Amino acid sequence: MNRLSSLKTGFGGVGLVLGLLACQVEEPEAQPQELFQQPANFPQPVYAVDQNRPTAAGVALGKSLFYDGILSRDGSISCAECHNQAYAFTHHQHDVSHGIDNRVGTRNSLPIQNLAWASDFFWDGGVHSLDLVPIAPIENSVEMDERSANVIRKLRASATYPALFKAAFGTDEINGPRFLQALSQFMLTMVSGNSRYDKWVRKEPGGTLTVEEMAGLTAFRAKCSGCHAGELFTDNSFRNNGLFIQGSNDEGRAHVTELPQDRYKFKVPSLRNVEKTLPYMHDGRFYSLEAVLNHYAENVQPTENLDPLLQPKSNSDQSRLGIPLTSDEKRQIIAFLKTLTDDQFLRDPRFAIQ
Helix, strand or coil: CCCHHHHCCCCCCHHHHHHHHHCCCCCCCCCCCCCCCCCCCCCCCCCCHHHCCCCHHHHHHHHHHHCCHHHCCCCCCCHHHCCEHHHCCECCCCCCCECHHHCECCCCCCCCCCHHHCCCECCCCCECCHHHCCHHHHHCCCCCCCCHHHHHHHHHHCCCHHHHHHHHHCCCCCCHHHHHHHHHHHHHCCCCCCCHHHHHHCCCCCCCCCHHHHHHHHHHHHHCCCCCCCCCCCCCCEECCCCCCCCCCCCECHHHHCCHHHCCEEECCCCCCHHHCCCECCCCCECCHHHHHHHHHHHCCCCCCCCHHHCCCCHHHCCCCCCCCCHHHHHHHHHHHHHHCCHHHHHCCCCCCC
8 A cells, every 4th residue: 555666557657647637627617615624723734725625526526436446446445444434534443454355454544634734645655645645545456456547447437427527527527637636625624623622722612621631731742742743743754663573574664765764664643533543553553542652651662763752861771762651641641632532523424425
């Protein structure tokens, strides 16, 4: 799913796809609706929303594609197979994702949320544009095991999709750029920014934090915000967090860059809705937030390229790796992390299969 080589087929290669995306597409006659909402406490998005602003018809088309097995070789696997809304669009309770013919992947499924604020996608950052993200799972032999060009042929031959494309783009011509733009429009609307924490930040009704949660926020800012920074709760960097790696062939970011200094570095995930997105880490090894914090407090390994934030802070304490956390701090941090759960997002009927 994260191999750059997976993007060299299908529509004729990444260069061709990017070239096509740069072309103007016919605008629908109806005025676009403001379906992409930027929460007041969020930074400006990275994605150029004005170049592919979601419309009602475009989002409806993208949603239909998202839930349709037509994207896979045998029609059995849709995007929703590994991205369940109730769990912030993750593959709930699966350490690594399962795909076509029940083939097992190598990495945990990341949530689909707030993608307009991301510049690199997947655990190793192997894709740099939201518009190109769907190609990776479609062409991955473990996930959908299909070819992008064949997906387009199937869509053209379908009874329903030409009309959906015409409603979205003003023409029933189905091509790669429009297919990708429609999926992006749907994913752009998946904004999670209405948790209790957000209401507290914005001083909105319902935005209250308990004493325990406030203590957790203080501990979080002191101990965790070096990586899980800002209102998105990620700095979008790639880091080695000291997991035990003996026997693992997954070198993370180095798989893309081929640089030795990137070995065993993985994307820092957002902690929004983290209460619901278990299991955790790129290989899904931890099934509770308690286990995650225990790792950082007690089990960080002196692995190659270990992040500096997890290394000893002074020459007098060379044996101390990780983040010092008391039992009270762990409990308080977990209490705070649960305030990042956005129930409205997890239940929003706009994202649900009909």
